[in-house]
Amino acid sequence: MMESVGIICGVVLGLFGSVFSIVQFFFQRQRDKGQEIRDRLAFLMQVIIDKDIPRESRQPFFDEYIAKGGNGTVVKFWLENK
Numbered sequence: 001m002m003e004s005v006g007i008i009c010g011v012v013l014g015l016f017g018s019v020f021s022i023v024q025f026f027f028q029r030q031r032d033k034g035q036e037i038r039d040r041l042a043f044l045m046q047v048i049i050d051k052d053i054p055r056e057s058r059q060p061f062f063d064e065y066i067a068k069g070g071n072g073t074v075v076k077f078w079l080e081n082k
Helices: 003-051 053-067 075-078
Strands: none
Touching: 003 053, 003 075, 053 075
16 A cells, blocks of 8 residues: 555656756746847947948848847847937
8 A cells, every 4th residue: 555655645746847847948948039039139239339430331220120029229229320
């Protein structure tokens, strides 16, 4: 009887650990994806603001910045400095 309880507890704890690790994997992947987007937006922002680069050359970077959800002062800067 005690052996059965021990086996059942071991199986339940093993399943719980497996489910927990899978959930943790997906949360970590989401967090990493968000970090990549923030890093890319920061790079795009630096290129867009750099006035040493001709405006026509910066246009694709601005378009990507908008497509990735960028907004705020960079868009205002772009629109005011034609």
